[in-house]
Amino acid sequence: MPNKKRSRETEAPVKRTKKSKLLADELGWKEVAMPDRLDDVEGFFGLEEIEGIDVVADEAGKLQFKSVDKSKKAKKTKVPPAPPKPADDDTEAEDDEEEWGGIIDTEAESTEEEAATKPIAAKPQSEKKKKQKKDAKAKDKKVQQQAAKSNPFETLLEDRLDDSDEDVDLPEWETLDLSFPTLRALAKLKFASPTAIQSAAIPKILAGHDLIGKASTGSGKTLAFGIPILETYLKSSAAAVEVINTDASKNKIEKLPIALVLSPTRELAKQLSDHLMAVAAFVPDFKVVTLTGGLSLQKQQRLLDQGVDVIVATPGRLWEVVSEGIGWIDKLKRGLRFLVVDEADRLLQEGHYKEVEDTLNLLQREEYESGAEDDGSGSEDGDMDAAEFKKKNKPKKKKAPAPKRQTLVFSATFHQGLQQRLAAKGKKSWPKNGTGGDLLDNKESMEYLLKKLNFREESPQFVDANPAGQMATNLREGIIECGAMEKDLYLYYLLLRYPCRTLVFTNSISSVKRLTPFLSQLQLPANSLHSNMIQKARLRSLERFSSPSSPNSILIATDVAARGLDIKGVEMIVHYHLPRTADMYVHRSGRTARSDARGISILLCAPEEVMGVRRLVSKVHEGDNAKSTGKYAMKSFSVDRKLVDRLKRRATLSKKIADSTVEKAKKNKEDDWLKTAADELGVEYDSEEFNSLKVGKKGQRGKQKREKAASASKDDIEAWKAELKALLKQKINSGFSERYLTSGIVNIASALMNGEAMHDNIIGVEKKSVIDEVTW
Ligand SMILES: Nc1ncnc2c1ncn2[C@@H]1O[C@H](COP(=O)(O)OP(=O)(O)OP(=O)(O)O)[C@@H](O)[C@H]1O
Numbered sequence: 001m002p003n004k005k006r007s008r009e010t011e012a013p014v015k016r017t018k019k020s021k022l023l024a025d026e027l028g029w030k031e032v033a034m035p036d037r038l039d040d041v042e043g044f045f046g047l048e049e050i051e052g053i054d055v056v057a058d059e060a061g062k063l064q065f066k067s068v069d070k071s072k073k074a075k076k077t078k079v080p081p082a083p084p085k086p087a088d089d090d091t092e093a094e095d096d097e098e099e100w101g102g103i104i105d106t107e108a109e110s111t112e113e114e115a116a117t118k119p120i121a122a123k124p125q126s127e128k129k130k131k132q133k134k135d136a137k138a139k140d141k142k143v144q145q146q147a148a149k150s151n152p153f154e155t156l157l158e159d160r161l162d163d164s165d166e167d168v169d170l171p172e173w174e175t176l177d178l179s180f181p182t183l184r185a186l187a188k189l190k191f192a193s194p195t196a197i198q199s200a201a202i203p204k205i206l207a208g209h210d211l212i213g214k215a216s217t218g219s220g221k222t223l224a225f226g227i228p229i230l231e232t233y234l235k236s237s238a239a240a241v242e243v244i245n246t247d248a249s250k251n252k253i254e255k256l257p258i259a260l261v262l263s264p265t266r267e268l269a270k271q272l273s274d275h276l277m278a279v280a281a282f283v284p285d286f287k288v289v290t291l292t293g294g295l296s297l298q299k300q301q302r303l304l305d306q307g308v309d310v311i312v313a314t315p316g317r318l319w320e321v322v323s324e325g326i327g328w329i330d331k332l333k334r335g336l337r338f339l340v341v342d343e344a345d346r347l348l349q350e351g352h353y354k355e356v357e358d359t360l361n362l363l364q365r366e367e368y369e370s371g372a373e374d375d376g377s378g379s380e381d382g383d384m385d386a387a388e389f390k391k392k393n394k395p396k397k398k399k400a401p402a403p404k405r406q407t408l409v410f411s412a413t414f415h416q417g418l419q420q421r422l423a424a425k426g427k428k429s430w431p432k433n434g435t436g437g438d439l440l441d442n443k444e445s446m447e448y449l450l451k452k453l454n455f456r457e458e459s460p461q462f463v464d465a466n467p468a469g470q471m472a473t474n475l476r477e478g479i480i481e482c483g484a485m486e487k488d489l490y491l492y493y494l495l496l497r498y499p500c501r502t503l504v505f506t507n508s509i510s511s512v513k514r515l516t517p518f519l520s521q522l523q524l525p526a527n528s529l530h531s532n533m534i535q536k537a538r539l540r541s542l543e544r545f546s547s548p549s550s551p552n553s554i555l556i557a558t559d560v561a562a563r564g565l566d567i568k569g570v571e572m573i574v575h576y577h578l579p580r581t582a583d584m585y586v587h588r589s590g591r592t593a594r595s596d597a598r599g600i601s602i603l604l605c606a607p608e609e610v611m612g613v614r615r616l617v618s619k620v621h622e623g624d625n626a627k628s629t630g631k632y633a634m635k636s637f638s639v640d641r642k643l644v645d646r647l648k649r650r651a652t653l654s655k656k657i658a659d660s661t662v663e664k665a666k667k668n669k670e671d672d673w674l675k676t677a678a679d680e681l682g683v684e685y686d687s688e689e690f691n692s693l694k695v696g697k698k699g700q701r702g703k704q705k706r707e708k709a710a711s712a713s714k715d716d717i718e719a720w721k722a723e724l725k726a727l728l729k730q731k732i733n734s735g736f737s738e739r740y741l742t743s744g745i746v747n748i749a750s751a752l753m754n755g756e757a758m759h760d761n762i763i764g765v766e767k768k769s770v771i772d773e774v775t776w
Helices: 070-077 091-097 112-117 127-150 152-159 171-176 180-189 196-206 221-246 266-279 297-305 315-324 328-335 353-362 386-392 416-422 442-452 484-497 509-521 535-546 582-589 607-620 641-681 687-694 700-710 714-729 738-743 748-753
Strands: 053-057 063-067 211-214 259-262 288-291 310-313 338-342 406-411 461-464 475-481 501-505 526-529 554-557 570-575 599-605
Touching (some): 180 221, 196 211, 196 221, 221 266, 221 406, 259 315, 266 288, 266 310, 315 353, 328 353, 484 509, 484 599, 501 535, 509 526, 509 554, 570 582, 582 607
Parallel strands (some): 211 461, 288 310, 475 599, 501 554, 501 570, 526 554, 570 599
């Protein structure tokens, strides 16, 4: 039956005849657009609708159609205004509008797990809570504004209209023959010269080649593909304007996306979009849309429908948006001039590859079916059976010219484990014997990518901008050997001794959840990032971590932060857990020493891990020019063991407090869940009895430990907290900085009271840069 509801906005023409009763075929049916991908299309090939028609039955009960007076109909079908929503019932609206609008509250970050356990209906907030939220909002807004000030991209966007006559003098970029708007943006960004990958890749891409680009972390790969995309956009929009000027009949151009950039993580996608917008700061119509999970799907669809030049997306969300949208597959096929696969080795890895493959299949450039075209041969025979009708109306195949789409692939690494994983030979873990996780050489990477990606050219251009080494030139690496159970203590030592913006990598979400309160108890500004956090909390953590107002901030993260993130001022990377593969080591370490900056990467290693790690790191450095004379020997990072000893009690107390809080929260959650389950089953719930049944011998020890932590009494915790507080007030004298100790510049007690205590003033040793600790 025609669906009146769906066509409220459009008025379908009705073929009017003299008689008021009409036959079905006399009606002005209008085709309804269908989502590009239907899950089950068997026996279904189209939908049409009609409006302004009443269905009436004659005396014999036969249905007939009757045209309805439009004005009356309009009255009849007028949609009543939606009833006002109760003030606290904003769940639906929120879902629709959910987008990142900066820091909005400072409530303890909640995970998706936690969110799921919250009651669905929002409770009315108390005045006090509202006020707290308001204050927190204002505070976070301030932090956000400060963060924005430090973001060169934002400043650039603010400046762009101020000085349109400004001269651009960038001789080093001259050979690339770039447009004025691009050069202006580069000048504003203070990028005086192109980086090696930019010099090598930009001319090749502009010449129309497919390209595989390999260059070390932080070496400017984003603009190596971003600039050619912008230049192509500028040329094609200039050509479009010419067409309009010379051909009066074409007064409207359809805006089609010219580039699709795939990113493995949400945060990287956002960063890539910002970066592209920054270089396009003087091209006002250039529009980049980011499609990532965790934020409103509808909002992203709306943005796309408003017209877009570049789409930056994570594969899962792209697939969702495009396949559920209408006409997007066709638009992508017709419009795309560039497909960029950033962090290609990650995106093509097992687990991610399926969605990328689906996307690639969608974009196949062979002949494609454009869908049914109305050729005016609609059915006139009401008795025609479905099969016959379907045959007659079969969508016509239409040949489309192959689009000139270039495929651009970028990464700092291409490693062998990738191929093995794709061949489903099982996961490679960090090798004890130092043989796995090897990085692919150029020939192997090329073969691999050729197999996986549908390049336009038979041999895409391969650019390796840093053949001499995998790691950034200004990066120093070190190793600290410590007992497996002492990693918390050594981490605390490093963060306290060398206050600077630090990223700490762990291999599990639970470690992130444990280490964050552990460090917070020790008054270190720790934030967390892992994939179980809701998207807003993820972005909020990153904002806090990168805020200029907290130059010594710490981010405890899983490998979700390992690739691509470009955060200014990160000086130290700590591998709390060893990276699982060599490429992960390269990417994690690459979050520091970016562009011209210096940085250090430190591995915390248990004695049994040291040999394997040393071997693997020397593999990563194989081929380094400077070190090719012999095997690269990873340096031990010098540690003041005396100071470590003096920090032990603090670390022990903080660990106890953090563990008991985490375990208590877990236990409460588990108890709640079990109680509900028991209620539903109508049985008595006894947590101890239940636990004794649940755990086998194997997990007994860990379980006992956890139970012990969870069973700490409130008084125990309070006592630990008081002891820790007292300890934190005391300076710790490691013996080598008497000048600082006796100077009395910092009044620790009042600093603590005012919330100003930072790790560089609660330790009684001189602040020292971690980077200066190693020889350069
Ligand atoms: N020509 C240039 N001159 C100076 N800085 C630049 C230049 N091009 C890019 N940059 C800056 O260098 C930093 C690193 O760039 P980008 O994020 O593109 O690196 P990348 O090679 O993609 O790193 P990764 O492999 O970690 O993803 C960014 O802050 C960027 O703004």
